[in-house]
Amino acid sequence: MYLSSWIKKLVFTVFILAVAANLSGIVNAEEDTSERIIEVIGTNTIRGGDVAKARERAIKNSLVSAVELAVTDLLPIESMIQNFKILNEILYDNSSKFVGYYKVLTELKSGKTYRVLVQATVSISVIKQQLMSTGIKVRKKTMPDVLFFIAEQNLYDILPRYWWMEDISVVKSYSEIAMAEGLLRNGFFVIDQKNLIKNEEFEAMKYKPDLSNEEAVRLGNSLRADVVIAGRSKADIAPNTMGENIKSFIGVVSARALRTDTGKEIASTTQTVVSVNQDDITGGRDALTNAGYLAGRELASQIAIIWQKEVTKSLSTVAIIVEGTSYLSSFVIFRNILNEIPGVVTAQTSEMKADEATIIVTFQGNAKELADALMSKNFETFGINIYEVSQDHLRVRLI
Numbered sequence: 534m535y536l537s538s539w540i541k542k543l544v545f546t547v548f549i550l551a552v553a554a555n556l557s558g559i560v561n562a563e564e565d566t567s568e569r570i571i572e573v574i575g576t577n578t579i580r581g582g583d584v585a586k587a588r589e590r591a592i593k594n595s596l597v598s599a600v601e602l603a604v605t606d607l608l609p610i611e612s613m614i615q616n617f618k619i620l621n622e623i624l625y626d627n628s629s630k631f632v633g634y635y636k637v638l639t640e641l642k643s644g645k646t647y648r649v650l651v652q653a654t655v656s657i658s659v660i661k662q663q664l665m666s667t668g669i670k671v672r673k674k675t676m677p678d679v680l681f682f683i684a685e686q687n688l689y690d691i692l693p694r695y696w697w698m699e700d701i702s703v704v705k706s707y708s709e710i711a712m713a714e715g716l717l718r719n720g721f722f723v724i725d726q727k728n729l730i731k732n733e734e735f736e737a738m739k740y741k742p743d744l745s746n747e748e749a750v751r752l753g754n755s756l757r758a759d760v761v762i763a764g765r766s767k768a769d770i771a772p773n774t775m776g777e778n779i780k781s782f783i784g785v786v787s788a789r790a791l792r793t794d795t796g797k798e799i800a801s802t803t804q805t806v807v808s809v810n811q812d813d814i815t816g817g818r819d820a821l822t823n824a825g826y827l828a829g830r831e832l833a834s835q836i837a838i839i840w841q842k843e844v845t846k847s848l849s850t851v852a853i854i855v856e857g858t859s860y861l862s863s864f865v866i867f868r869n870i871l872n873e874i875p876g877v878v879t880a881q882t883s884e885m886k887a888d889e890a891t892i893i894v895t896f897q898g899n900a901k902e903l904a905d906a907l908m909s910k911n912f913e914t915f916g917i918n919i920y921e922v923s924q925d926h927l928r929v930r931l932i
Contacts, residue, residue, distance in 0.1 A: 570652060593628070596651070599632060605757055678758050680723075680758035681713065682761060684706075684765050688770065695742050707818050711825030712788070716829050719830075721836075763791065766787070771807055784807075784817065786828040787803040790832055801835075851894045855867065856888060857930050868880065878895040880894045917929050
């Protein structure tokens with residue numbers, strides 16, 4: 534059974550009052566960013582003519598989807614895969630705990646299916662607290678999640694090989710593996726295709742080694758990628774030889790990077806490398822691998838420049854005035870834990886007084902978000918009282 538709308542309002546109100554009581558000294562001059570309004574569609578099959586039950590389950594399914602969408606903005610794909618069982622238990626099976634309010638915008642009975650369009654208000658701060666209480670690290674992305682669509686043709690391959698073809702078990706291409714390494718070394722998150730589940734989009738694309746920008750972006754969006762890298766790689770025998778056995782091979786990788794939110798091309802490269810070997814297959818593999826690595830490194834550089842500009846826009850400087858620093862060991866612990874908070878770029882102590890210190894923090898977010906993150910931390914030997922939050926500073930007392 535799901536909570537009805539008015540009960541949800543009541544539960545959410547009680548929750549807010551409880552938080553307000555715990556943080557009664559906080560003054561917040563900023564707009565509350567701890568909630569997110571999400572529109573989602575929920576469906577359910579009508580069984581035994583029970584339309585009311587189907588409607589109820591459709592709404593419940595939509596609330597699960599709303600929570601899922603909120604979580605994808607907080608966690609990288611690798612963390613979601615690694616912690617999927619925990620996420621299912623603490624979030625998806627209890628979605629009503631994280632939805633403060635919802636309303637059905639429209640609904641429709643279509644044959645044996647009942648479909649609803651729901652607008653849900655999801656509490657991001659409660660989700661964050663729940664995740665961090667179970668040891669799942671919430672992070673703001675500094676680099677995007679990347680998905681590759683590279684069709685590769687090595688020597689003696691009659692047709693290009695690519696992972697989204699009908700047989701999804703096809704191994705990754707040599708050039709893609711090398712390109713991924715170049716991105717991983719620069720802090721990117723590369724989505725592993727073996728963990729993906731085929732959807733309807735695959736059916737239309739599985740016979741197309743050369744995806745258009747629109748097709749690659751559409752597939753990338755359906756698989757939660759921030760950036761897709763699409764292109765081709767091919768190995769051929771080069772004309773140079775040495776003696777009777779030593780041959781040369783040429784590998785060419787051409788790829789472009791596309792943002793899935795805008796569809797805009799943000800990077801591109803073509804890399805050509807010649808390798809030498811006695812064996813045709815090995816020579817082609819080496820040429821593709823080396824060209825792929827150069828392509829990955831070049832794309833990483835181009836994408837990082839654009840992505841970091843976006844990240845820099847969201848950085849803010851927050852001064853934390855810490856009282857109770859006469860207990861130096863507590864202050865040291867506080868500062869160390871502060872440095873571990875996701876989104877904290879730098880934290881420098883700028884001033885020390887008898888019982889007070891000022892820490893200047895560069896943070897990917899605002900002061901309220903930083904205060905929320907501090908509230909979720911366990912300092913073990915002491916507590917904290919954040920009794921003032923403004924646009925550019927926090928006042929914290931070590932208890």
